[in-house]
Structures are given as structure tokens and as C-alpha cells.
Amino acid sequence: MHIAIIGAGISGLMTALELIEQGCSVTIFDQQQVGKAASWAGGGILSPMYPWRYDPAVNALAKYAKPLYQTWNEKLAPQTGIDFQIHETGMLIFDEDDFDIGLNYAKQHHEPLQHAEYIQREQLEQINPFIHKKYTHALYFPHLANARNPRVLQSIQRYLKQQPQVKILEHCPIEKLNIQKQKLISVTDLSGQTHHADAFVIAAGAWSKHWEKQLNIHIPVEPIQGQMLLFKTPENWLPTMCMNKVMYLIPRMDGHIVCGSSMRQVGFNLSLDENIKNNILDACFDMVPELAHFPIVQQWAGLRPSSPNGVPFIGQAPFIENLWFNFGHFRNGLCMGAASAKLLRQLMLNQTPLENPDAYSPLRLMS
Known part of the structure; x- marks a missing residue:
């Protein structure tokens, strides 16, 4: 066929x-x-x-x-020479309103990959020492991963x-x-x-x-624009993904860190907005202040197919x-x-x- x-x-x-x-x-x-x-x-x-x-x-x-x-x-990489770079970093979530439901989600829905642990400051520092000191606790999802799309x-x-x-x-x-x-x-x-x-x-x-x-x-x-930016840090610098108020940090193996993201209904317009960029930066530095010491190497926007x-x-x-x-x-x-x-x-x-x-x-x- x-x-x-x-x-x-x-x-x-x-x-x-x-x-x-x-x-x-x-x-x-x-x-x-x-x-x-x-x-x-x-x-x-x-x-x-x-x-x-x-x-x-x-x-x-x-x-x-x-x-x-x-x-x-496993099938494609030997033939293409390009690895997906599936990075099992786990994720920290700081949204306190989601702690209870997030902690119980894996068991209630029989999804072991969504297993979460409630951690306090001492354990948080062991898992990711770069988190802002104002965060005294978090949810940690050890099995979550990202692929380098x-x-x-x-x-x-x-x-x-x-x-x-x-x-x-x-x-x-x-x-x-x-x-x-x-x-x-x-x-x-x-x-x-x-x-x-x-x-x-x-x-x-x-x-x-x-x-x-x-x-x-x-x-x-309909298209919904999402704006992103990319930092370059040392290799394996940030040990986990981080999330708060729908803003996220995603570390790649080579030290790039993807930061986002926004929601903007502007049709098929891909132009970048400086205020949105600043909102993303504020959210990122709020979670990981030391990220401000590293350069932004790329910025872009994409169009999600909302339904x-x-x-x-x-x-x-x-x-x-x-x-x-x-x-x-x-x-x-x-x-x-x-x-x-x-x-x-x-x-x-x-x-x-x-x-x-x-x-x-x-x-x-x-x-």
C-alpha cells in the first residue's frame, strides 16, 4: 500500500x-x-x-x-549516527498546590514512570544544589526524561x-x-x-x-505560539529538569538548557516578544539564580496545534x-x-x- x-x-x-x-x-x-x-x-x-x-x-x-x-x-541510531540523547534527569516541581495530587498520581493511575517523592531542603540540595534557597521543599519525579527533539x-x-x-x-x-x-x-x-x-x-x-x-x-x-530560549552552561551542569508555574528548565547532556515557555494566540506569527522573554528569564532565575551567569545562545518561537x-x-x-x-x-x-x-x-x-x-x-x- x-x-x-x-x-x-x-x-x-x-x-x-x-x-x-x-x-x-x-x-x-x-x-x-x-x-x-x-x-x-x-x-x-x-x-x-x-x-x-x-x-x-x-x-x-x-x-x-x-x-x-x-x-x-536503539533501532535508528546505529544506522543514522544520530542519538536521540534521551536524558533521564528526573524533574523537580515547586508548585505547592500540586504536591498532593502529584504525589498520588502514579499509584492512582498505575503509571510507575510518574512516581513522585516529597523532598525537603536537605534532600533538594543533594539532588540539585543550584535551586534557589527560598525553595524549602519540592516534588521529585526521578523517572522523567527528556529527548533532544x-x-x-x-x-x-x-x-x-x-x-x-x-x-x-x-x-x-x-x-x-x-x-x-x-x-x-x-x-x-x-x-x-x-x-x-x-x-x-x-x-x-x-x-x-x-x-x-x-x-x-x-x-x-489553532496555532498557539510558545516562546523559548537556550542557555549554554558546562556539560551536565544542571542535574534535573525544573518546573514552576508552567515555566521549565530542561538540561541537555552537553550543557545547553532549554527554557520556556509562553502561551500566545497571535495566529501564525513567530515574532519574539521582549516582555515574554523577560518573564521566562525571571522564572528561570527564580528557580536557578546562577543561570544568570551563562550566555543565552538562541531564542525562538513555535506554533502548537491547540485542540x-x-x-x-x-x-x-x-x-x-x-x-x-x-x-x-x-x-x-x-x-x-x-x-x-x-x-x-x-x-x-x-x-x-x-x-x-x-x-x-x-x-x-x-x-
Whole structure:
């Protein structure tokens, strides 16, 4: 079976990986460059931030993130030479209002990777000596990890390019869906060229709404800008991820520290805002004052594909038998990405799904 995938972020690339493992051939279209939009811009935490604040359907997929990416990395890294750099730092959370629910979450929801410990100042200093002295206690999640998402995307892209059954078309926006009798026959790109396939997947993140008029359905996916910045410290300087009031610090193995993030509804605008930058810096220095001694080496913004309750649309499109959706992951595109793609592959090939697919069904768009 030949499958065309519209969108080459983490959702599209992981979907391609899953399908070629099952003997399918794929063509991947992206309006810009592979893996350069929201998937590249995120922090790479392999867990939702404060999972108890999310719909259970989000956590049902996110719980697979760490083991699935570890498995894929073991397969891909020897062939691509690019390691995902899955960094098992654990995380400290300082939001006192979340202590009780966070402490009990792992047991209540049978998610051992979310195991948390309540720690006080002496233990906090042993785990991370750079935390501001005003923090006398915290929740510590020892099993949480982050992946270096640009490297994840680079490795998957290189692997896919090595496969003869994969074709990747960058700077190739798909403009028209050619539908006949409830079947998608082909798609037409901006240059007017037509592309045929047996089945099609829309995995275009924040841009997925583009096709709602042609499909005659409402697609409630909107771009929400998130702003980030990057520090460079010595290698392995900051020992843990840190979180407070939805602001986070994510240490990479080489000493880079990703800091974020904001929420801003400004359409597809990627311009940086100085006030937001200062808010992020204030939050970072509040947690780790010594970070102010190190240089900022990069700043950027990405566009999250927001959806109602952050639950993605995964499955067959309404009324069209060979069109499938995999979009709307909001803040959790990377940590849901591997399981989302696996679930979609299982649905497309009539295999047993890893989770009940009803919660993600695009039929929700009809209600």
C-alpha cells in the first residue's frame, strides 16, 4: 500500500516510520522543511507537564513516550549516527498546590514512570544544589526524561531517506484534495502537480485546519505560539529538569538548557516578544539564580496545534474512506507522537490498537 502523508513534523515522520515497518511505501509532503516547525521548537519532555491537569486520553498515549523512543533510538541510531540523547534527569516541581495530587498520581493511575517523592531542603540540595534557597521543599519525579527533539527529528529523517520505499517532498504545499464518491483520489500541490496514493494522512499540526472547507467539517485546531530560549552552561551542569508555574528548565547532556515557555494566540506569527522573554528569564532565575551567569545562545518561537482539551484527532476522517487524521496534539506533540503514530498505523491496517481509539476519533468533529 502506498500512503501519502501531509506534514513532516513528529506526527508525520513517526507515522511514516510505523507504516514502512509494516511493508508500506510512503510519500511525505511538507510545505516548508522536514521537522522545522513545532516539533523542533518544543522542549522534548517525555511526559505531559503536570499530567493530572490533562484529559486522561492525553496521558494514555503519553505514557508510552519514553519506552517507545528508547526502542526507536536503539533501532535508528546505529544506522543514522544520530542519538536521540534521551536524558533521564528526573524533574523537580515547586508548585505547592500540586504536591498532593502529584504525589498520588502514579499509584492512582498505575503509571510507575510518574512516581513522585516529597523532598525537603536537605534532600533538594543533594539532588540539585543550584535551586534557589527560598525553595524549602519540592516534588521529585526521578523517572522523567527528556529527548533532544531536533536530534530525534534528524535521526528519523535520515533513516527515512535511506529507505527506498520513502519519498520526501519539501517546500511542496498541498492545496487541493481531489475527492470522488467519498474517496480521496489524489492531492494537488501548489505548483499544480497531482499526486496519487492508496491512502492519505493529514498530520499538519497547526496548519491542519487548512482543509476544513474542502472536507466540509469544522477542524478546531489553532496555532498557539510558545516562546523559548537556550542557555549554554558546562556539560551536565544542571542535574534535573525544573518546573514552576508552567515555566521549565530542561538540561541537555552537553550543557545547553532549554527554557520556556509562553502561551500566545497571535495566529501564525513567530515574532519574539521582549516582555515574554523577560518573564521566562525571571522564572528561570527564580528557580536557578546562577543561570544568570551563562550566555543565552538562541531564542525562538513555535506554533502548537491547540485542540479542545489537548486531545488529538487520530483515525479515519468522516465520510472519506481512505483519509486519516493525526493532528491536534497541542503541547504534547513529542510525548504523544510515538504512540499516536503507532495507534494510527494499527487503525489503518486493521490491527489491534494499543489504546481504545474512541477518545481520539475524528468522528468527534461531527458532534
